[in-house]
Amino acid sequence: MTSIPPGLLPEGLSDRLPPQAEASARLARRVLDTVAAHGYERVMPPLAEFEETLVGRLKSMRAQDLVRAVDPVSQRSLALRPDMTAQVGRIAATRLASAPRPLRLSYGGPVIRLRANQLRPERERLQVGAELIGSDSSAAAVEIVNVAIEALQAAGVTGITIDFTLPDLIDGLAAGPLPLAPEEIEAVRAELDAKDAGALAAISPAAAAYLPLIEAAGPFHPAMEKLEALNARLGGAIDSRIAGLRAIAKPIGWDITLTLDPTERHGFEYQNWFGFSIFAEGFTGEIGRGGSYAITRADGSDEPAMGFSLYPDPLIDAGFGAEAPRRLFLPLHHDQSRAAQLRGEGWQTVAALTGQENGEALRCTHWLDGEEPRSY
16 A cells, blocks of 8 residues: 655645745634624534534535544544534524524634535635524625625725625516426526526527526626516516615625626525625635525524625635734843733744744844844
């Protein structure tokens, strides 16, 4: 059997070294501090859970996509978490079931998946987010979207785009004003996702009635006008959705780009009336997403919820969260009380253990000359 080189890691997993590890912690802290300022309290779920209970809450992921192991204590199958949102839902539905609503919770930590994709080759990712349990109203959506934007801005992100979607719109229309045969619904969804007007019209005359939804995608305000025109033809069938989207968009600053794709479903399988993806200028793919969903209580009933998750690894790789530290070399026999005072002022100190150490080689920017720091 060929031995594994000591520095080799499994595909899709990697180390974060200084200074990126510090940048990662700093960026996550800025996001969590921002959401904490809005009343979101931190929870810390475990890295692994029993597979059967975790899978029951991962509505958008299959069991075969999980990294699994056998618990040596219970001999039951464990799964490493691929997403923390499901764990927060479990906590809200069990441990905090009697806590007053709305319940605001935040979280941050690593998640791991069995397989990566071409866009994101890493299998382990940092996930940071917030959940508002007990409401999926327009007011809750306004809060969640704006807290997500504020958190990213606190982390230094600019050029933010929010792409709104209505994940269960097709189901609602198919069951009411634009009826579809059951076997047509998935085909209609697929062609709307592909924005293939010809293929959509070819499914059936009923499917062709969904063509206006392809046009109602793009920059938010023109797309909303087209969605509103369709709504008028349907006799106001989606009035509440229109009002909700308008309410959510209204307080968002002009420096944020807004777009709409009312039928987007990929990645929003467990969301219901509202969802959103977050993009940032200079980055490929989304850096976060959120929306409304339902948590299953212990008695089997559903509780409304709203939340967002950010995946900041691409930001960290691009240098977000990085700061030039004030790193101070302390020579032998330095004044320890003065060093403690400087640490209290924000300096990082590196104390010499021998007389041969070079502070500059240890990535120090300054050295302590008596009472005062001196630049190298």
